[in-house]
Amino acid sequence: xxxxxxxxxxxxxxxxxxxxxxxxxxxxxxxxxxxxxxxxxxxxxxxxxxxxxxxxxxxxxxxxxxxxxxxxxxxxxxxxxxxxxxxxxxxxxxxxxxxxxxxxxxxxxxxxxxxxxxxx
Amino acid sequence: xxxxxxxxxxxxxxxxxxxxxxxxxxxxxxxxxxxxxxxxxxxxxxxxxxxxxxxxxxxxxxxxxxxxxxxxxxxxxxxxxxxxxxxxxxxxxxxxxxxxxxxxxxxxxxxxxxxxxxxxxxxxxxxxxxxxxxxxxxxxxxxxxxxxxxxxxxxxxxxxxxxxxxxxxxxxxxxxxxxxxxxxxxxxxxxxxxxxxxxxxxxxxxxxxxxxxxxxxxxxxxxxxxxxxxxxxxxxxxxxxxxxxxxxxxxxxxxxxxxxxxxxxxxxxxxxxxxxxxxxxxxxxx
Numbered sequence: 001x002x003x004x005x006x007x008x009x010x011x012x013x014x015x016x017x018x019x020x021x022x023x024x025x026x027x028x029x030x031x032x033x034x035x036x037x038x039x040x041x042x043x044x045x046x047x048x049x050x051x052x053x054x055x056x057x058x059x060x061x062x063x064x065x066x067x068x069x070x071x072x073x074x075x076x077x078x079x080x081x082x083x084x085x086x087x088x089x090x091x092x093x094x095x096x097x098x099x100x101x102x103x104x105x106x107x108x109x110x111x112x113x114x115x116x117x118x119x120x
Numbered sequence: 121x122x123x124x125x126x127x128x129x130x131x132x133x134x135x136x137x138x139x140x141x142x143x144x145x146x147x148x149x150x151x152x153x154x155x156x157x158x159x160x161x162x163x164x165x166x167x168x169x170x171x172x173x174x175x176x177x178x179x180x181x182x183x184x185x186x187x188x189x190x191x192x193x194x195x196x197x198x199x200x201x202x203x204x205x206x207x208x209x210x211x212x213x214x215x216x217x218x219x220x221x222x223x224x225x226x227x228x229x230x231x232x233x234x235x236x237x238x239x240x241x242x243x244x245x246x247x248x249x250x251x252x253x254x255x256x257x258x259x260x261x262x263x264x265x266x267x268x269x270x271x272x273x274x275x276x277x278x279x280x281x282x283x284x285x286x287x288x289x290x291x292x293x294x295x296x297x298x299x300x301x302x303x304x305x306x307x308x309x310x311x312x313x314x315x316x317x318x319x320x321x322x323x324x325x326x327x328x329x330x331x332x333x334x335x336x337x338x339x340x341x342x343x344x345x346x347x348x349x350x351x352x353x354x355x356x357x358x359x360x361x362x363x364x365x366x367x368x369x370x371x372x373x374x375x376x377x378x379x380x381x382x383x384x385x386x387x388x389x390x391x392x393x394x395x396x397x398x399x400x401x402x403x404x405x406x
Contacts, residue, residue, distance in 0.1 A: 004186055011181055014206055043187060079317030079361055080274065081181060087210055101322045108319040115318065115361055119276040120186055 177250030288374025310368030
């Protein structure tokens with residue numbers, strides 16, 4: 001499990017308008033590129049001082065590559081990061097106010113307490 | 121010594137700015153009632169004639185990240201830029217700019233550490249909607265210098281609820297021991313029951329109206345005993361997966377004082393979450 005890395009993906013994409021659009025249009029390609037080029041970049045450090053050990057599990061990579069936010073919830077990705085980024089990706093496709101947010105809730109309606117642990 | 125001119129605790133709702141400024145068909149049906157309540161709440165700060173605002177909130181994964189996460193952090197900068205691209209995108213929040221009070225920041229840091237809180241600090245902090253929402257509601261001209269204090273209610277492992285209360289009590293003592301003739305309002309925002317990114321989000325009410333009813337009663341009456349007896353890091357998952365923001369209300373109860381009734385209480389039952397507004401005037405109690 002690399003919940004931290006899932007969160008790092010969601011966080012770094014969410015704060016970059018170009019990456020938000022790229023992830024919307026080409027999720028699998030964006031995840032492949034990000035894991036190769038960005039996963040080991042320590043934020044706020046020069047690129048040469050990168051980490052060497054961070055990578056997704058196959059399940060995590062597939063969840064991100066398929067925009068599968070119920071799976072991300074199940075894997076313990078931080079619910080706030082997932083929600084914020086996916087609103088940016090898909091709210092625009094719904095006519096009604098909160099249309100996407102309510103569908104998001106319905107797609108998680110099978111979840112029971114306690115929710116998956118988000119500790120990193 | 122400085123005077124605590126007001127203690128103010130509220131929810132922070134990032135949708136308020138857009139709801140209150142929208143017109144015509146875009147204006148939601150609840151906007152007028154919401155604006156009326158906010159304007160009445162704003163008056164409780166205006167009449168306190170504050171010179172400085174100590175503002176307690178929580179960064180929503182904007183500047184503070186999991187590679188380097190402080191539990192309690194005090195801003196110590198002469199200025200603060202405010203609001204972020206994703207808040208502009210999702211909530212329509214404007215970019216803002218506020219002055220800081222570095223002297224009070226330095227006092228809170230030095231004396232806070234000596235009082236048992238090893239506070240982190242930041243000399244360059246961009247603040248987010250946990251602090252700008254109360255500026256927009258309570259002081260939209262944003263003309264008073266601030267000292268931001270961030271708490272971690274977001275990224276486990278979190279400090280225990282009792283630490284939030286103790287920090288609140290300490291902040292109150294530190295402001296009252298600040299060698300200054302200024303009038304300080306201590307403002308903090310948190311949440312009642314709240315669900316974000318889970319199955320109970322964006323319902324017709326907050327996810328747990330019974331928790332909200334009890335929580336409002338605890339805050340309004342200063343009932344720290346009941347709040348601390350019933351609330352734990354584990355229990356706060358039950359009313360909604362973002363309800364740990366209630367610990368910022370508990371911090372503010374610590375600032376206001378045990379069993380001290382709020383001088384002003386109001387609430388508004390909205391979709392998604394209940395709004396709640398509280399003001400105490402410590403001077404009047406003296």
